[in-house]
Amino acid sequence: MLLVFFGVLTACGEDSGPSGRARELADRQPASDGSSGGGQPPAILSEASAADAGLDTAWWNRKPAVRLLLTGGQDGKLKPCGCSAPQKGGLERAAAVLYRLREAGRGRGTAVGALSLGWALRGNLEAQEEAKADYLRAVRVALGYSAALLGTPDLLVPAMCQPRGAGPETPTPPLNVKLADTNPASGATRLLADFTVGRAAFRAMSVVEPSQAEPLVDAGFFAAVSSASQNMGGLLPNPDVVFVVSTRVRNAGTLDEIRNGLKRLGAGIVVDVSPSGHGKRTVDDYALKPHGEPLVVELAEFGTAVGVLDLDPAPAGGGWVVSYRQIELVPQWEKYGGPSLAAVRQLDGLYRAMVKGRRYLLDILRTRESGPTYVGSSACAACHQAIYNDWKRSPHAVALETLQNVNYHWDPECLRCHVVGWERSTDADWTVWSSGFRDPARTPFLGGVGCENCHGPGSAHAARPKERALFRLRAGSTPAGPNRRLPGRETCLRCHDAENSHGFAAGYEAQYLPAVDHRRVPADLKTVMPPDWKPPAGVGK
Secondary structure (H helix, E strand, O other): OOOOHHHHHHOOOOOOOOOHHHHHHHHHOOOOOOOOOOOOOOOOOOHHHHHHOOOOHHHHOOOOOEEEEEEOOOOOOOOOOOOOOOOOOOHHHHHHHHHHHHHHHHHHOOEEEEEEOOOOOOOOOOHHHHHHHHHHHHHHHHHOOOEEEOOOHHHHOHHHHOOOOOHHHOOEOOOOEEEOOOOOOOOOOOOOEEEEEOOEEEEEEEEOOHHHHHHHHHOOOEEEEOOHHHHHOOOOOOOOOEEEEEEOOOOHHHHHHHHHHHHHHOEEEEEEOOOOOOOEOEEEEEEEOOOOOOEEEEOOHHHOEEEEEEEEEOOOOOOEEEEEEEEEOOHHHHHOOHHHHHHHHHHHHHHHHHHHHOOOOOOOOOEOOOOOOOOOHHHHOOOOHHHHHHHHOOHHHHHHHHHHHOOOOOOHHHHOOOEOOEEEOOOOOEEEEOOOOOOOOOOHHHEOOOHHHHHOOOHHHHHOOOOHHHHOEEOOOEEOOOOOOOOOHHHHHOOOOOOOOOOOOOOHHHHHHHHOOOOOOOHHHOOOOOOOOOOOOOOOO
């Protein structure tokens, strides 16, 4: 059964309808043409504030005829993690940028629109992806997006594809993918998103790279996928329209096909939603002409930045002068978001309530251990008291509390890296072990990032601490015993990856490792077995 964002929340104590609440929030926002959404707007972002947010202030203060905000490529990262600073990204900060663009446009005669480019979800078929899809669609309605496109992973989430009205409520499927009949978007008649911002008419489409979609054809999710040139060849040229193509480029040949197709159609812009190096992040005064060379720009990984296109009519007529900036979604943007940020923050609260109400955490599929089980860090304290005390002073010890403080302690996606007994393999798949953390009420002793996150499940060692075979190593220092992990960079990067901890790898040895490797504990105090030692209660083999 498909999730309807606000309807499901009614069961969680909210009284909003599936679209009424989203539309109510949308009515509070400045309209996409720059007109007032009601009330007196706060001051336009000053130069000092622009500099605070990391902007090129000379660019920010320009007065283009049209500005178009571009978002996408989040890969399911709709809110930044707080594991290291500064974290970038998130729907709230994107809302702040859009709000300030509209406020600036109202004072300068600039029309402002917004386009969602797709590749917003992971497409991993988890139930929580359905909730994210509804959350994302509600945000787009509330902020008055002009249109929305779908990327390859978005097509695997029914709630993202389900037709629900006009405009951004019903995203447009990719041009070159024929969907299976079972996909909710398979009956879509629109493969192009047409919209107008001020004096600029846009025609937007997404194009997927065949090599990325062919495995999904084999799995039955898609009926067929064809080349970009084959599908773009069937479109009619229009010199009065700016064609925008959203794609994720992994093959330069696909990019060449898209560029050649756009040359035939008219004035064209290609947006690579991933930082593959094919596009530009900064462009000034690009002459965008019908049937001329398309402009290629890019966004950032995991939605850590948005893009802004500035368009002015070409002085001699026939085309546009285009500038582009990639704006990083740094924390400072949260100071400048006004009612738009507040609306998204409210929707985020509804999303969190739904995650808890739908019991995603309690319904997680678990794997039974064939060897030692997880027992919690307190079981280690009897013999490693000094190390345990050192750990208790670390941020790892309160990792679960940091989620509780922001009401994310029922969110499986967040808990993965904040508890004991959820393990990520090198291929990024997660295993939730039967003895691992279940929920804050039943297994609080497994909350936080504890000893077993680095050293492996500890029941066998806690019961038989003198059995060194539990820690024996193969050649090359590969653990062979049940306490199989050697703490190190790779262990940490399973959670502190590029998605969740920007810059962690670069500062690992100097900044992060000294805080967790117990170097502050004297060697003679690291292991002190009490003379009357006995296995901790409840610890088996």
